[in-house]
Amino acid sequence: MSLATDRLQPSATSFDGLKTFIRSNSVWLLALALAVFFSLQSAFFLTPFNISNVLTQCVFVGLLAIGMTPVVISGNIDLSVGAVVGLTACIVVALQPYGLGVAVLAALAAGVLVGLVNGLIVEKMGISSFIVTLAMMSGIRGLTFLAIGDISLSSTDDRLNAFAMLAIGPISIVVVLFAGLAAVVGFVLRFTPHGRNTFAIGGNRSAAVDAGIAVSRHVIANFALCGLMAAICGIAMAANLGAAAPSFGRDYELLAITAVVLGGTRLQGGKGGVTGTLGAVLALAILRNGLNLLRVSPFYIPVIVGVVLIIALVLDRQVNGQAMRHGE
Amino acid sequence: MLDRKVDEDRSREGFAAAGEPLMRIRGIAKAFPGVRALAGVNLDVFAGEVHALCGENGAGKSTLMKILAGGIRPDAGEILHSGAAYEPKNPRDARNGGVVLIHQEMSLAPDLSVAENIFLGSLPCKWNGMIDRRKLNDDAERALKACGYDIDPAARVGDLPIARQQMVEIARAAAFPCSVVIFDEPTATLTEAEAESLFRTIERLRKNNVAIIYISHKMKEIFRLSDRISVLRDGETQATLRTADADEAQVMSLMIGRTLDRRQASTWKFAGNEVLTVSGLSSPGAFEDVGFSISEGEILGLYGLVGAGRSELAEAIFGLRPASGTLLWRGRPVTVRHPRDAVALGIGLVPEDRKKQGLVLGAGGRENVILANLARLSAWGLLRRTRAAALYSEFTERLRLRSPSPTTAVVTLSGGNQQKVVLAKWLATDPRLLILDEPTRGIDVGAKDEVYKIIRELAANGMAVLLISSEMPEVLGLSDRIVTMHHGRLTGEFKGGEVGEEDLIRAVMSTDHNRPAKPPAAA
Amino acid sequence: MPAMIMTSGARHAPVIAAALTLLAAWLFIPQLLDLQNVNQVLRQMAVPAIMALGVTFVVIAGRLDLSVGSVLSCSAIATITLLNEVGPVAAIAVALAIGVLVGCLNGFLVAYLRLNSLIATLGTLSIVQGMALIYTGGANVVMSDLEASTWFTSISRGYVLGIPSPVVLTLVLAVLCGVLLHASTFGRKVFAVGGNSIASAYSSIDVRRTLFATYVIADGFAAIAGVVYASRVMTARHDSGVGLELLVLSAVILGGTSLIGGSGSVLRSILGIVVIGAMQSALLLLGFPFYMQWIAVAVVLIAAAWMNVISRTGREVA
C-alpha cells in the first residue's frame, strides 16, 4: 500500500505475510508459546483433564471479556461487569423457589437492565462510560449486599449445578456454551451492520453521526449485550459453584478488560475483535494454570502475572504500535 | 491553459434563476454561547446549479451547511425543500431527504473499508441480517468509478493517504440518489490533478440536475465552477451574484466589508547571512539527501505536491523526526533532537494540521500562545502571569485575532482565527527562522492577505522564513527563492519572480508519478 | 446572562454539591459538624486526600494510575519495619524512595514505552503488591512499641494549633501542589499534555518528561500517604491500600477533573475527598448499613459528572 497504489499488493513477500499473521495473532502466539513451555516443563499439562481444566478456567473471565469487546470497540468501557456477576449469581440462586426458569430469566433480565441503564446514562447524559460504570460497579455491589446481606446462598435446585457439570467428552458444557456465544458475538461484529457500525462509532464518532448512524442505539445495545454476557457469567458461576454471594466476581472487570486489551482491541475504540480477546483469555488461563503446575509459590504469581502483562503490552506495541512521533 | 478551459465551459453562461428553487432558506439563525454564528440567512438554491458560498472564516458557512445536513438544529427560520418544509432531525433524515454533505473535516472511520465508509449508515443487508458484501463492494466500486477514482473498495481507509481519504469522502456524493450535494472546502488536501477529477464529478452531478453548494476559499475554483455566488458575512447573506457578472474583487469586498489592499509590500531585501544550511539530510521513507540553505530576511518557498515529504522535512529540522545529515546554524554544526533544541536555536514551526499539531483545542488562546514560550515566562519555575498576558495581547493584537476573550477555548474559534493563534504562539518566541507549513490552509482571503503581509514584514525585519505550500500563487507571490520537492528529493531551485507556474509543475511531476514513494503513516 | 450564571454555577458544581451535602447532612445529623467529628473525618480522609493530590496530576495529563493503593501499602510496610531498625527519618526516606521508584517505573512504561496507562498501572499494581506479599509473607507488620508517642506517631495523631496534624500536612501539601499545578510552568505543561499531547510536542514541550514527572508525583504522594497511614494505623499489610485507588479516583472525578485530561484542579480533588468523607460519616451516623456508602458514592459520582457535562456544554457546544 502506498500513496499511489491502494490496491493490496498480491505479491506480498512471505515475510510480509508472516508479519501480518503475527500482527493479527500475536496473542495467540503468546498462548502457544506458553503452552509449549509448560508442556515441556510439566507432564500434567497436556493431560485431557488439565486441558479441559484450562478451557473451563477461561469461561468466566472469557464471557465477560467477549461481552466487553464490542463495548470497547465502540469507544467505551464497562467496569460494572464484576458487580453484575455478583448480582445475577445471587438472583439466580435466590429466586429458585419460584422456579429455575424464572430465576434464570430474572438474572438475564437484570444483566440486560444494568447494561441498558449504563448505556442510557452514557448516551443520554453524555457522561464518560468510565465514570458511569465505575459508579455502577459500586452501586450494584452495594445494592446486592443490601438485599442479600453478608451471607452466601446455597443453590437449592440441583439442576443448575448438574447442568454446569455436564460434559461432552472431556469438554464441559459451559465451555461449549461459551464457545458458541463467542462465535455469535464475533460473527455479529464482523458481518452485520450493527457490528460494522460499532467499529465506525469507535473509530470516528462524529463521522458515524454524520453518516446518519443511530449511534446511541448501537452503543446502548453493546452495553446491554455486555450486561447480558455478565449475567450469563453470573449464572454460570452460581451453577458451577452451586452457590452465590454478593462478593462474586470481585475484580473480574479488570481481568476482563486486561484480556480485551491484550487481545489487541484498542481501548480508544475502533479496532479489535473477538478472536484476539479469546487468545488473550486463553493465554492468561494457561499462564495461571502452568505456574500452578510448576508449583510456583503463590506469593510470586501476582508479580509474574504483572510482568507478563507488561511484556505482552510492550510486544504488542512493537508489532502493532503506532508509528511513534519523535519528540512526543 | 486552465483559463481557456474555463471559457469553454461557459456554455451555462445563461443559467437563469428561474422557476421555483429546489431549496429555499429563509431567516435561518443560530447562536452558540457567546457567538451568533447565523443571524438570518436567506438563500435559494436551484436544481442543476453550482452555488458557491463565500465568506470569511467564521462567517457561518459550515454552520449553515450542518443545519442543512441535519447535524445542527437552527434557532429560527425555515427551509423549504421542493416546496415542502424541511426540518432534518439528524443526518439520516437529511440523507433520506436527498441532502448529502461532504465535510470540511474528514469524516471517515479509519478501521473500516472504503466501501463500508461510502455506505456508512446504510449498509446493504441480506435477508438474514448479514451485510451483503458483494453488493456493498459492487456499489462502492460503481460510485468510485463514477467519480473516476481507482481505489480498492476493500482497502482499509486508515491505510490510505490523506488525499485518497478525501476521495472516499467525495465518492459518497455519487453513491446515493440525492438532490442536493454540499461540498465544504473539498480541495484543501487535494493536488490540482485530484481537484480536476473532483470538478468532473461535480460537472456530472450538475448534469443530473443535482443542486450543488460549494464552499471554498479559493477564488479561482469558485469562478471556474459556479453558476452563482452567495456571500456570507457575520452570519448574514450579503448578496447573491451571477458568477458571469461578478469579479474577484467584488466578491472579496463583499466578504470583508472593505476593499482589499493588494499592493505588494516592498520587495527590498538586505542580503543577510546564512541562518540555516542543510546538507545530506535523509529520513528513511520520507526524504533523501536534501540540501539547501536559507538566509536572514529570506523567504524560501518549498513547493511540492501532497505527499512529497515536505512536512517530514520540516519535522526533521524541528527535531520531531529522526534524520541523518548535517545542519549548520549560522555556520556552526548543530544537532536538534527535540523541538526544545530547535526553539533554543531560534527555530519555530507552524505545523500544517492546526487542530492536531498546532493547538490544545480545549484551552484558551492565551494558554496556547504561552506554550512555546514557557522557558522565557518562567521565574523560579513559576509562570510570570503578567508577562504572559502581555505577550498574548501583543501578538494577537498584531495579528488582529478575533476571540471573545483570552480564555475562550480555541475550539470555538473559526479556522482563520485558530491559525492566528498558532502564528502568535510562534511569533512570540521571536524566532530567527520560522517554518510555515501550509500557513493559509483553510483560511479566508482576508486572513490570507493578513498572513502574507505578516510574513513579508517578518522577513523584512530579518527573519528567515521557510514557506511550505501547495498553493502555487502563494509560493510564487511570496518567495524570494523556491525549491521544489518530489518523492522525497529536491528537484529544482528557482529564483522568485523569474519562474512561472509551468516550471514548478514540471519540477514536481515526473513519469514515475505512480511509483510508491513511502509507506503511508499508520493512522 | 442567566445562562452565564448557570454556566459558572455548574462549573462550581462540586463546590456547591459539597456545601449542599454538608448542609443537608447537618440538618439531619447535628453531630456531623461537631468539632470532634469534623476533626475525625478530616483525620480519616487525610490519607486518601494526599493520594488524590498526586493522582490529580496524572489525571489532568490524561492518564490513570491504579497502582497508588499498592504503593501506599509498600510505603507503610517499609516505614513500620524500618522504624524500629533505623529510626523514623531513614524509614520515611526509604518509604518515599519506594514511591518515587514505582513512579519512575510507571512513568517509563506510560511515557516512554507509551503503554496504555490503565493496563500498565494495573500491571504495576500487581507487581508492587506481589513484592509486598513476598516480603511480608502476608503477615501484618506491626510497630514494635504500640504505645509510644513520638513525633512520628504525632504525624497523624497530633495537633498543630488545635488542628489535627494530618489535616495541616494535607493542607501544606495541597498548597504546594496548587502552586505547582496552577502557578508553575510545569503545571501548564501538564495541562497542555492532557489537552493535546501532539500539539504539546510541536510546542517544544517534552511530553515524555512531563508525563513521567506526573507519575513520580502521584506515586511519591501515595508513599507520603503511606507514611501517614503507618503513623495512624501502626500496622500494615501488602493489601492495606487495596480499593483506595478507586476511592481516590472517584474523589478526583467528583471534583470535576475530566478523565479526558486537560482540566481539573487540586482544590476540587480535595473537595471531592471531603464530600466522600462527609457522606460516609453521615451515613454511618445515621446508622445505615455500611453498603449504603457504596450506593451513595455511585449516585454522587454520576450526579457530579452530569453537572460537569452541563457546565461543559454550557461553555462550548449548543
Place this chain on the structure above:
Amino acid sequence: APPDWFPKESKKPFEEIVVGFANLGPSLNGYAAAYFKAFNEYAAELGVKPIMTDAALDPARQADQVRDLIAQQVDVMIVWPVNGKAIVPAARQVAQAGIPLIISNSMIDESGMEAMTSYTGPDDYAEAQEAGKIMAAALNGKGNIVLLNGTPGYRMAQLRYDGFMEVISKYPDIKVLDSQPADMSQAKGQTLMENFITRFGKQIDGVYSVDSGVGFGALTAARAAIQEGTLEAGKIKFVDATMYGFVWDLIKTGEYYGSVYQSPEEDARLALRSALKLAAGEKLKQFEYLETPGVTKANVDTISRPNF
C-alpha cells in the same frame, strides 16, 4: 525418615506423598499469613513438598485451583475454603477422583459435608460463645456494646456472630448498639470505631471484634478519644475471638479485656499432619478441633504469647 505418628502400614511411602493445598490466600489477614508460614515450615521440617495455590479470596478461582490439583493427581487435598457453600461442587469432584479431602480452618457447608473426609481447625461457634461469656462477665451482664464483624460472605464471620449473640441474648440488659462489617481489616476497624464514638460516645461499654486485628483498630480509635476527653479511660471493655500477639500484651496491661486463644501454628500443623495420615490410609475423626480457651488478665500468663 517418617515421623513417629506416621502409620507404619502406609499405602504410599512417606517421601512420595503429594499434598495439595488450595487455600484462600494470605490476603485474608495476619492469622492466615501466620498459618501459611507455619504450614510451609512444618512441611520443610517433615520433608514433604505440598502444592499450594492461592485463590486470592475468589471462590470461583479456588474451584478452578482445586481442579488443577486434581489434574496433578495429588494423594490428599487440603482446602481452606473462601466460601463454604461455593466450594461444595469442587469438593465433590475431589471425592469423585478418590482423593481424601481435609477442610481446614473454615467449615464447608453442610451440603458438602459428605465429600469432606475430615475437618481440622477452630470451632468458630464455640469460640464466639467463649468471647460472649467473657464479654458478659466483663460487663457484669449489663451495658451497651458494638460489634465489628468479619469479611462479608466469609462463613467464619457468620459463626462468630451467631455464637456470640447466642450467649449475649441471654442477658436482657446487654444491648447491641450496632454491628458493621470491618472486613478483617484493622484500618477499617479503626474508622468504624471512630464513627461509633461520634455516634454513641460515652454510651459504649463494650466492643466485640471478630479478631484482634480489627479489635486493635477499635482500641486505637478509643485511645485517641480518651486523649481528647471524649471517652473515659478504661471504661470500654474490648473483647475479640482470636488473639494476636499485640493483644496478648495489652491484656497483660489490662487495656484490652479479653480474647480467645487460637494458634495458627497448631492449626497448620494439625491440617498437614492429618492430611499425611489420611494419605497413608489412616481413619480420622470427622472433626479435629483446636483448643480455643478464653483469655483474660486472670489467665494470660498461663498462655504463651502468639507470635503474629
